[in-house]
Amino acid sequence: MPDITGGWADTVKQAMPNVTRNTRQRAEVLALLREVEDFHSAQQLHQMLLARKAGVGLTTVYRTLQLLVDAGEIDSTRLPGGEQLFRRCSQSKHHHHLVCRDCGRTVEVAGPAVERWAGQVAAQHGFVDVGHTLEIFGTCPECVR
Amino acid sequence: MPDITGGWADTVKQAMPNVTRNTRQRAEVLALLREVEDFHSAQQLHQMLLARKAGVGLTTVYRTLQLLVDAGEIDSTRLPGGEQLFRRCSQSKHHHHLVCRDCGRTVEVAGPAVERWAGQVAAQHGFVDVGHTLEIFGTCPECVR
DNA sequence: ATCGTTGCAAAAGATTTGCAACTTC
């Protein structure tokens, strides 16, 4: 049977190893993240949960998202304005984003070479537990006109 | 005569074309930025100005930094926590940072290959006026112990 | 004298935290 979710964790405990209780709220957040494609802010996700009467508080949304980031189940970026955005990691391969300054349109790009380079550089300086963030900004074809 | 400042704009009007008045406060901010090496937050810079009794308000620090970013005279990044950091563009060559999660220690690293790659990727998607940000995070040798 | 600039205080936003009530195991 094909895995429609792209292999994404289905259950709360699967997604959040650092957690002991299995709650309705966490399941709701997971379910929502499974449905949406792009990056959304915690506030946006909370609004969506309100809209579907999921009964999940904003605080819990923040806390759950943080757990998921820690567990590596979701990616997070930051908007130029400082707002944090979250999104399900759809591909096993790590990737980056090409973001339009004007309309916010996002294109995913893979950069295996960059990954390796970052790891090497960090290792050279004795850093461990390494991660990185890379965003490319520009004006997309739509917004140039 | 050698240019000690690394060719960095010396005067207010030089640094901020989009400005008409030449004020003491702006000169103070410029002077400070000329002296500090690494990234600092607006708040940190303001503290330094207080320490040297420069008489520049926090609001003005923010406004001046924004003018300088717009003018392309300083770089800005964002910490994982969302705080914005500013730094004089000291080198013509673009480079990135390896930052310790715990102590904040920063190592500059050059990545010419990454630059080229980012430009290519963006061009492939028809994006123009391209820039990028790349930060590598990890735990530095000091903080591992 | 004009009009850009400053800086205080207040507003605006996003995110975090204290804590009592409530679930899950």
Place this chain on the structure above:
DNA sequence: GAAGTTGCAAATCTTTTGCAACGAT
């Protein structure tokens, strides 16, 4: 019933804005 979770309200923190006073040209 013990311990993890929730969610409200309040706190925190960074950054922005209104506006009257100020200062550069």
